[in-house]
Amino acid sequence: MFSIGEMSRRTGVKVPTIRFYEEKGLLPQPGRTAGNQRRYDNTALKRLNFIRHARELGLPLGDISELISLEGADGGELNRAHSIAQNQRNRIRERIAKLKKLERELTRISTACDGDHDHVCAVLRAFGDHGGCDGDH
Amino acid sequence: MFSIGEMSRRTGVKVPTIRFYEEKGLLPQPGRTAGNQRRYDNTALKRLNFIRHARELGLPLGDISELISLEGADGGELNRAHSIAQNQRNRIRERIAKLKKLERELTRISTACDGDHDHVCAVLRAFGDHGGCDGDH
DNA sequence: CTAATCTCTCTAGTCGCTAGAGGTTCAAGG
DNA sequence: CCTTGAACCTCTAGCGACTAGAGAGATTAG
Numbered sequence: 001m002f003s004i005g006e007m008s009r010r011t012g013v014k015v016p017t018i019r020f021y022e023e024k025g026l027l028p029q030p031g032r033t034a035g036n037q038r039r040y041d042n043t044a045l046k047r048l049n050f051i052r053h054a055r056e057l058g059l060p061l062g063d064i065s066e067l068i069s070l071e072g073a074d075g076g077e078l079n080r081a082h083s084i085a086q087n088q089r090n091r092i093r094e095r096i097a098k099l100k101k102l103e104r105e106l107t108r109i110s111t112a113c114d115g116d117h118d119h120v121c122a123v124l125r126a127f128g129d130h131g132g133c134d135g136d137h
Numbered sequence: 138m139f140s141i142g143e144m145s146r147r148t149g150v151k152v153p154t155i156r157f158y159e160e161k162g163l164l165p166q167p168g169r170t171a172g173n174q175r176r177y178d179n180t181a182l183k184r185l186n187f188i189r190h191a192r193e194l195g196l197p198l199g200d201i202s203e204l205i206s207l208e209g210a211d212g213g214e215l216n217r218a219h220s221i222a223q224n225q226r227n228r229i230r231e232r233i234a235k236l237k238k239l240e241r242e243l244t245r246i247s248t249a250c251d252g253d254h255d256h257v258c259a260v261l262r263a264f265g266d267h268g269g270c271d272g273d274h
Numbered sequence: 275c276t277a278a279t280c281t282c283t284c285t286a287g288t289c290g291c292t293a294g295a296g297g298t299t300c301a302a303g304g
Numbered sequence: 305c306c307t308t309g310a311a312c313c314t315c316t317a318g319c320g321a322c323t324a325g326a327g328a329g330a331t332t333a334g
Contacts, residue, residue, distance in 0.1 A: 003300090003313060006263060015312085020291065035299045037312055054264050056238050061290070067264060081261055082247065089243040096236050099229050102194050107228040110219065124218055127191050140331090142280065152281085157322065172330045174281055198321070 001041040011048045017046065026051055026065055059088055106130075138168075138176040148185045155185065163188055163202055196225055 021027045029046060030038045040048075047068070054064045063084050070081050105128045109126040142263070145152045158164045164184060167175045177185075184259050191201045200221050246263040 003311075013179055014292080015295080019293065019314095022144060024290090034300080035312085036314095037299065045218065050264060055290090057243060057264075067261065078261075085243055086262075087248045089240060090246060091234050092240050096240065098231050099195075099236070103226060103229050106194060106222055106229065108206065110222045110226060124204065124208060124215075125220075127187060127194075140280075141282095151323080153324080154322065156283095161321090170330080172281085173283095192321090230325065 004038045004040070006047060007040050007048060010045060011052050013048055013052050021048070021051060021061075024065075026061060026068065026109060045059065056091065057088060059084070063088070126136060138178060139182065141175045144182060144185060145178050147182060148189050150185060150189050158185070158198075161198060161202075163198060163205065169246060194225060195229065196221070200225070203265070 002010070004015050004018055007013070013021075018027065024028060027044060030040045030044055033039055035075055050068070051064055055061075056069065059067075067081060067084060070077055139147070141152050143154055144150070144155055150158075155164065156251065159166060164181060167177045167181055170176055187205070188201055192198075196204075204221060205216060207214055
């Protein structure tokens with residue numbers, strides 16, 4: 001049986017965050033000591049690791065809670081798990097594409113004014129200006 | 138002179154967001170009609186476009202407000218504008234690298250279980266499992 | 275003049291936490 | 305057994321960057 005601090009050490013999830021997950025229903029309410037402190041078992045530890053991993057993958061808590069509810073589900077319902085993973089992958093791909101565009105533009109902005117500050121700084125102009133973008137944002 | 142709705146139409150920034158920017162000091166308080174409605178001029182329009190563009194580049198409002206205060210600054214202070222742009226570029230590069238790692242891992246997860254759902258779904262296992270990651274997250 | 279559409283302020287909600295106050299419990303050392 | 309100090313408890317409030325809605329007043333086109 002682990003205290004909340006022990007859970008935190010073992011998973012890297014901060015103590016208040018663990019309580020927050022419990023409040024949101026992602027972690028089941030654990031047992032308590034006579035003095036009202038939480039005590040967790042291995043099942044809870046595994047679930048917290050699951051949540052942490054999924055969070056690191058960028059899944060919103062809603063998706064994670066859906067995945068949790070799929071534990072022990074059968075064939076048809078498991079397609080849902082697949083599509084959550086696929087959706088997240090697509091979201092990430094889109095974000096990568098968008099960020100690459102932004103990087104190109106920031107490069108343009110940064111090189112717009114190479115230390116010659118006698119005139120109005122081109123960096124500031126470039127920030128205000130969509131004209132130099134190659135994109136659709 | 139534009140109404141707040143006109144500003145919104147011209148910049149693509151939503152009406153409540155414009156008021157929010159004003160409240161945060163990013164937009165100066167505009168003039169008002171006798172009936173207390175906001176009326177903006179071209180300067181305000183340009184500034185709103187500046188904010189919008191910078192936001193699209195992912196700059197936090199704090200950085201944007203710093204950039205705004207650099208308008209009309211001289212050489213030394215303008216280096217600050219450069220470093221804001223550079224920092225943001227670095228942040229974005231890091232995010233791209235991280236997202237690419239996640240994409241690889243989601244690919245692994247998605248392909249862990251190709252429609253064969255007779256056993257406990259490998260997707261769910263993979264979400265709970267760091268072992269297959271190549272990374273340090 | 276009326277009706278439709280803006281616009282006003284204000285409050286509260288979103289997401290995923292994080293920080294702090296003020297109080298209680300636990301575990302170890304004496 | 306008792307004390308001390310760390311860890312724990314609940315509760316509230318705050319972050320960033322908005323978004324949504326209520327209820328009231330302003331503007332504008334016909």
